[in-house]
Amino acid sequence: MMMFERLGAPGEESSNGFNNAGTGHAGFMEPNYTKEVKNADGSLRTVTTDKVEHVCEQFLSSRQYWEYLTKTGKLPKPDTWIHQTNHIALGVGKDQVEFIKKRYEAMKSHPLFTSMEICLPEEKEKAKQWAPLIVKGRDPNEPICMTKVPHGTDVDYGALTKAKITAFQELGGDLRLHTEVTDVKKNKDGKWVITTKVNGAGSGWAYNKAKFVFVGAGGWALLMLQKAGIPEVNGYMALPVTGDWAICQNPEVVHQHRVKVYAPGAPGAPPMSMPHLDYRTIGGKEVLLFGPFGSMTMKFLRYGSVTDAFRALKPHNLIPTAGALSRNLSLAVMLMKDVFKSAMGKLHDIRHYYPEADPDDWVFIPAGVRAQIIKKDPKTGKGMLQFGTEVVTGENGTICGLLGASPGASTCVSIGPVLDCLEVMASNIRSCS
Numbered sequence: 001m002m003m004f005e006r007l008g009a010p011g012e013e014s015s016n017g018f019n020n021a022g023t024g025h026a027g028f029m030e031p032n033y034t035k036e037v038k039n040a041d042g043s044l045r046t047v048t049t050d051k052v053e054h055v056c057e058q059f060l061s062s063r064q065y066w067e068y069l070t071k072t073g074k075l076p077k078p079d080t081w082i083h084q085t086n087h088i089a090l091g092v093g094k095d096q097v098e099f100i101k102k103r104y105e106a107m108k109s110h111p112l113f114t115s116m117e118i119c120l121p122e123e124k125e126k127a128k129q130w131a132p133l134i135v136k137g138r139d140p141n142e143p144i145c146m147t148k149v150p151h152g153t154d155v156d157y158g159a160l161t162k163a164k165i166t167a168f169q170e171l172g173g174d175l176r177l178h179t180e181v182t183d184v185k186k187n188k189d190g191k192w193v194i195t196t197k198v199n200g201a202g203s204g205w206a207y208n209k210a211k212f213v214f215v216g217a218g219g220w221a222l223l224m225l226q227k228a229g230i231p232e233v234n235g236y237m238a239l240p241v242t243g244d245w246a247i248c249q250n251p252e253v254v255h256q257h258r259v260k261v262y263a264p265g266a267p268g269a270p271p272m273s274m275p276h277l278d279y280r281t282i283g284g285k286e287v288l289l290f291g292p293f294g295s296m297t298m299k300f301l302r303y304g305s306v307t308d309a310f311r312a313l314k315p316h317n318l319i320p321t322a323g324a325l326s327r328n329l330s331l332a333v334m335l336m337k338d339v340f341k342s343a344m345g346k347l348h349d350i351r352h353y354y355p356e357a358d359p360d361d362w363v364f365i366p367a368g369v370r371a372q373i374i375k376k377d378p379k380t381g382k383g384m385l386q387f388g389t390e391v392v393t394g395e396n397g398t399i400c401g402l403l404g405a406s407p408g409a410s411t412c413v414s415i416g417p418v419l420d421c422l423e424v425m426a427s428n429i430r431s432c433s
């Protein structure tokens, strides 16, 4: 089995620890997985829990798979890539406090969330113990409410990716670094021909034949599936969104916040704009990340090309793209606001959650690129923007690829038809051999 990677190492794109938020998305703290249900007078009645249950189940499948890989010696010691971290959902101000309370009421009786505890606005001492940085220096008249789940995780997905690929090599897999796939075509003999180019010194082209192809190319998966010419990818486009993290490496600050805290975004803001102040362990180093501050890009990968978005535009995806963009102007507005936000504006955002943040402790680093899926809504036929990850399969399961972004790393083991797709591939392999 061969794997091609255009960079000098695997796990350096979205999966790199600094390029994503490292959240094991179990729905313990992310407000966007529970939707508000309002009364006729506009007040909040309850929140829905079907999506949060689904995300939690998906993440538990990933954890089971990683546990299996660890127990069978294919992954190194878990503390090199996963850490227990309390997951806290935070509400600041009257409306958000109400939301956090209703969310707690709706979720606490479900078996997946029974360990969730709540800290009400009047429980000031408890709040200080849970998340001191959130409490210190805050206006006592500003109500806050939190829920906590003690078995949340922070994952260094870059380290996990590298470890999985080492296991792939130890099992006989052939990893070709600095090798870019430039074309994918079906041959007359039924096999796929993968054209590759070696980047850098000693560059050269090669044509590799394969019965089965998996396209795990992050933001470039769309371009690769388009090259393969499978009709199943028609109508798909990607909306690339990037941004910055604010990062703090001052150990005195970091040691006061060994938790991940997520808060609801501004009203009407898209799910990716949820602000969060995260304790992270990346490559063994403990840091805090805040963000993300969004930004626009034409690249589908961090180390991609500014022509990516233009290359992906095809006659079949023009209408869904126009429809999805016109229906998501709030995202464009949010990104533009972040693009033009000054350093003081960004510090102001951090201080909304961590009131005593010192500008000397924070620097800004680029985050990875999320290539969000644009596709035709199967119900309405109109273009829609989808926040999630899905698998596209073609040619009777001989090719499949993973499209989309967050929370892809947490949920990829059970995303849509991945397992189904592997089953189809496995049965094809059996019938071909």
Ligand SMILES: Cc1cc2nc3c(=O)[nH]c(=O)nc-3n(C[C@H](O)[C@H](O)[C@H](O)COP(=O)(O)OP(=O)(O)OC[C@H]3O[C@@H](n4cnc5c(N)ncnc54)[C@H](O)[C@@H]3O)c2cc1C
Binding pocket: 004, 005, 006, 007, 009, 010, 011, 012, 013, 014, 015, 016, 019, 020, 021, 022, 023, 024, 025, 157, 179, 180, 181, 182, 216, 217, 218, 219, 220, 221, 224, 292, 301, 367, 368, 369, 370, 389, 402, 404, 405, 406, 407, 408, 409, 410, 411
């Ligand atoms: C800002 C941000 C925050 C996120 N936060 C979270 C989070 O908290 N939790 C979570 O679960 N997920 C999160 N995600 C999503 C998660 O990072 C991605 O879903 C996941 O990392 C995707 O993994 P991948 O292997 O599919 O793609 P990538 O990690 O992007 O890897 C694709 C690889 O394919 C290579 N490649 C591409 N094209 C070619 C080619 N033609 N030839 C050869 N090689 C090629 C690339 O170089 C790269 O190494 C976040 C993403 C972003 C950007």
